[in-house]
Amino acid sequence: MRFPGFDEAEALKAEWTDKLVRVRDGQPEYTRFAGQVGRVVTVNYGGRAIVDFADGAWYDIPATAAHLEVVTDPTVKFDATANSAQKLPTRQG
Numbered sequence: 717m718r719f720p721g722f723d724e725a726e727a728l729k730a731e732w733t734d735k736l737v738r739v740r741d742g743q744p745e746y747t748r749f750a751g752q753v754g755r756v757v758t759v760n761y762g763g764r765a766i767v768d769f770a771d772g773a774w775y776d777i778p779a780t781a782a783h784l785e786v787v788t789d790p791t792v793k794f795d796a797t798a799n800s801a802q803k804l805p806t807r808q809g
Contacts, residue, residue: 720763728779729759736787736794737767743783749775753787755794770798 720728735756739749754769756779765779777783 719761722761725759725761725763728763728765732756732759732765732779732784736792737765737784738787739777740783740785746777746783753792753794755796756784768796770795 733756736753737756738751738753739746741750749769752769754767754775757766757768757774759765759779760776762776763779764776765784766774767777767784768774
């Protein structure tokens with residue numbers, strides 16, 4: 717995958733940022749995210765989406781339709797407070 721130019725990276729950022737996404741099937745390196753819904757935090761200048769799967773970490777996944785699909789189902793929700801990486805986590809044991 718080639719690096720996008722500045723304008724291409726900005727277009728990717730505008731297209732993908734704050735979208736709820738799932739990783740498409742057929743990507744063996746991303747099978748651990750199968751069935752999970754994540755939120756795209758931003759897109760970096762390498763053309764990779766920074767995705768939060770609410771597990772305490774962010775992952776960089778290529779921002780392409782071949783790798784990610786946008787979740788359009790209005791009943792699907794993303795709970796950003798589900799992880800322990802919050803300023804004041806609610807799940808302290």
